[in-house]
Amino acid sequence: MLDMRHQNNRRRSVSGRRSTSSLYRKLLEAFDLDSFLVNTAFLLKSDLAGIDAVIVYLYDDSKRQLVPVSVSGYEHRYFCEICVKKKAGLSPVAQAFIKGKVIILAGKRAVKGLAKCITTDYTNNCQIKFLLCVPMVIRGGTRIGCLLFLSNVAHPFSSRSLSIFRKIAKTLGPFVYKAETLRQSQEKKYSSLVCTLSHELRTPLTCIKGYATTLLDHNGQWKREDSYDFLKIINAEADTMKKLIDDLIDSSMIESGLLSVKKEPVLLSPIVIKAVDDARMRTAKHKFVVSIPKDLPIIEADPVRTRQVLDNLLDNALKYSPEGGLIVIQCSIGNGEVTISVADEGVGIAPEHLNRLFEKFYRVKSDLAGTGLGLPVACEIVEKQGGRIWARSTPGKGSTFYFTLPFDGTSLKQTHDGWSS
Amino acid sequence: MYTKLVDRVADMLEDSLRYSEKKLGKAGAIMELLKKNDANAHSYFRYWLAKQVGIYLGETSEHVLEVFIYPEMLVEEISATLPLTLIVYVEVYTAALESIVDALQNALLAEYQTMFSPSADGLSFILNIYFVDKDDFLRRKGLSAAIGSLHTPAIRVWNRFSD
Numbered sequence: 344m345l346d347m348r349h350q351n352n353r354r355r356s357v358s359g360r361r362s363t364s365s366l367y368r369k370l371l372e373a374f375d376l377d378s379f380l381v382n383t384a385f386l387l388k389s390d391l392a393g394i395d396a397v398i399v400y401l402y403d404d405s406k407r408q409l410v411p412v413s414v415s416g417y418e419h420r421y422f423c424e425i426c427v428k429k430k431a432g433l434s435p436v437a438q439a440f441i442k443g444k445v446i447i448l449a450g451k452r453a454v455k456g457l458a459k460c461i462t463t464d465y466t467n468n469c470q471i472k473f474l475l476c477v478p479m480v481i482r483g484g485t486r487i488g489c490l491l492f493l494s495n496v497a498h499p500f501s502s503r504s505l506s507i508f509r510k511i512a513k514t515l516g517p518f519v520y521k522a523e524t525l526r527q528s529q530e531k532k533y534s535s536l537v538c539t540l541s542h543e544l545r546t547p548l549t550c551i552k553g554y555a556t557t558l559l560d561h562n563g564q565w566k567r568e569d570s571y572d573f574l575k576i577i578n579a580e581a582d583t584m585k586k587l588i589d590d591l592i593d594s595s596m597i598e599s600g601l602l603s604v605k606k607e608p609v610l611l612s613p614i615v616i617k618a619v620d621d622a623r624m625r626t627a628k629h630k631f632v633v634s635i636p637k638d639l640p641i642i643e644a645d646p647v648r649t650r651q652v653l654d655n656l657l658d659n660a661l662k663y664s665p666e667g668g669l670i671v672i673q674c675s676i677g678n679g680e681v682t683i684s685v686a687d688e689g690v691g692i693a694p695e696h697l698n699r700l701f702e703k704f705y706r707v708k709s710d711l712a713g714t715g716l717g718l719p720v721a722c723e724i725v726e727k728q729g730g731r732i733w734a735r736s737t738p739g740k741g742s743t744f745y746f747t748l749p750f751d752g753t754s755l756k757q758t759h760d761g762w763s764s
Numbered sequence: 765m766y767t768k769l770v771d772r773v774a775d776m777l778e779d780s781l782r783y784s785e786k787k788l789g790k791a792g793a794i795m796e797l798l799k800k801n802d803a804n805a806h807s808y809f810r811y812w813l814a815k816q817v818g819i820y821l822g823e824t825s826e827h828v829l830e831v832f833i834y835p836e837m838l839v840e841e842i843s844a845t846l847p848l849t850l851i852v853y854v855e856v857y858t859a860a861l862e863s864i865v866d867a868l869q870n871a872l873l874a875e876y877q878t879m880f881s882p883s884a885d886g887l888s889f890i891l892n893i894y895f896v897d898k899d900d901f902l903r904r905k906g907l908s909a910a911i912g913s914l915h916t917p918a919i920r921v922w923n924r925f926s927d
Contacts, residue, residue: 630824632769632824632860632864632867633768633769634768634769634770634864634867634868634870634871635768635770636770636870636871636874637770637874638874668826668858668860669824669825669826669858669860669861669864670860671860671863671864671867673863673866673867673870675866675870684863686858686859686860686862686863686864687858687859687860688825688827688858688859688860688861691859735859736859737859739856740856740857740858740859741858741859741860742859743859743860743862743863
């Protein structure tokens with residue numbers, strides 16, 4: 344028995360981006376790993392007594408090399424990448440990395456060891472008498488890099504102090520790993536975004552170009568109806584391009600904190616009805632049901648931006664139910680807010696995607712048109728108006744997107760006879 | 765075209781009033797009888813309203829195969845605040861169906877509270893809709909057992925495959 348209330352509980356609900364993990368992700372996104380590593384090497388060199396140089400190596404899996412990403416105390420250019428293939432005569436950095444153990448060399452052995460880490464022309468200038476190499480290991484034993492400490496003093500610290508260096512590597516390792524992994528995925532995401540954007544812009548542009556060229560053929564001697572049909576297509580494709588560019592502009596405005604909403608007294612019914620009317624023009628396969636209570640109050644909201652949110656949710660409902668089906672748009676009042684929902688009978692969203700829907704450039708299905716900017720922009724608009732946005736979905740059974748807009752409860756109410764307080 | 769649900773619900777209620785009036789043969793007196801909790805008036809009114817809701821669900825969603833009224837509603841002590849119980853046999857229970865039932869609930873509640881004030885003032889729900897699928901039906905799970913039951917057979921009000 345699929346009791347509605349039990350069904351409600353069963354469906355996975357996500358209230359947006361406020362989870363700890365997403366906050367952590369945001370912190371990491373804002374985090375500049377390169378300058379952090381430079382500062383870390385510098386701080387370690389300054390704070391650790393007897394240490395004259397600190398070099399941070401990160402492991403590059405594709406090249407199987409340890410890359411010096413930050414050097415303090417020496418010039419960066421003298422430190423070269425270190426191969427970690429198992430062979431005789433490995434540098435101490437590579438040995439520490441492969442074995443996962445701390446390596447200490449002093450005196451001539453330290454000079455010899457360092458010679459394997461730097462370019463030959465610099466070896467003679469080094470005054471090194473002590474070398475300490477600590478691998479950075481994360482949970483599960485995965486090694487992600489090494490810290491190399493150099494000193495001009497033969498025995499700069501006691502063996503007891505060694506634990507400090509281990510702790511430094513242990514603390515630094517996981518954090519650097521997470522930031523580096525995220526950076527790599529961001530880089531991948533951005534390069535795939537450029538690819539997507541080019542494709543998304545080129546598709547309508549090709550269409551516009553094609554129909555415009557066709558119209559110009561035969562000296563423009565086309566039947567009136569044909570010309571009209573071609574122009575209609577050009578117009579629709581130009582709209583698609585405009586929407587894409589608008590999303591990009593909005594996205595950059597969010598980034599720079601410039602996205603603003605202009606609140607004014609608004610009655611939602613005409614906005615919802617117009618949005619549904621326009622959506623209806625874009626499909627012949629879908630059936631729409633609109634439910635707006637008669638006593639829906641006037642609220643303080645930005646009509647243009649609110650319409651933008653609705654358009655986005657309706658577009659998604661159409662896009663993700665390609666076979667057609669029912670789309671239900673519902674407004675309800677309660678707890679000092681108006682809730683607007685858009686439900687469809689589409690493919691639905693798997694739980695692992697639900698809490699990432701409102702992230703920029705995140706796309707559930709990469710084979711469908713879109714940039715992954717619509718929902719993040721919608722989210723920003725709703726939150727700027729003091730509302731909330733979230734989604735519920737079951738794969739194969741469709742999705743429902745909700746957003747709320749606050750009202751103070753004393754707003755004017757639309758009645759059958761006119762307006763009343 | 766699209767359906768404006770609130771208007772449709774108002775039509776359903778109006779239709780149910782007219783039907784009850786016709787069945788009782790008391791033109792113009794139906795609201796008074798309903799407010800007095802007249803059992804016959806409520807029986808006709810609720811039956812026709814449930815049927816309208818069932819037809820609407822069936823016509824609106826392709827996933828609805830059959831709609832039944834749970835029989836007990838016709839024999840219990842009847843008042844305006846007694847929920848209407850429907851069993852909806854579906855191919856698949858979708859997000860849109862859930863939303864439409866929610867919308868129907870809200871729209872009907874708003875109309876009920878106007879029609880039957882003050883007795884319906886505190887009413888929080890009027891529709892009791894149970895969705896059952898093939899799996900539920902084959903296992904005779906919950907209210908799906910009423911479909912085809914000999915003891916308390918659910919009354920079919922809409923069928924996708926009927927002539």
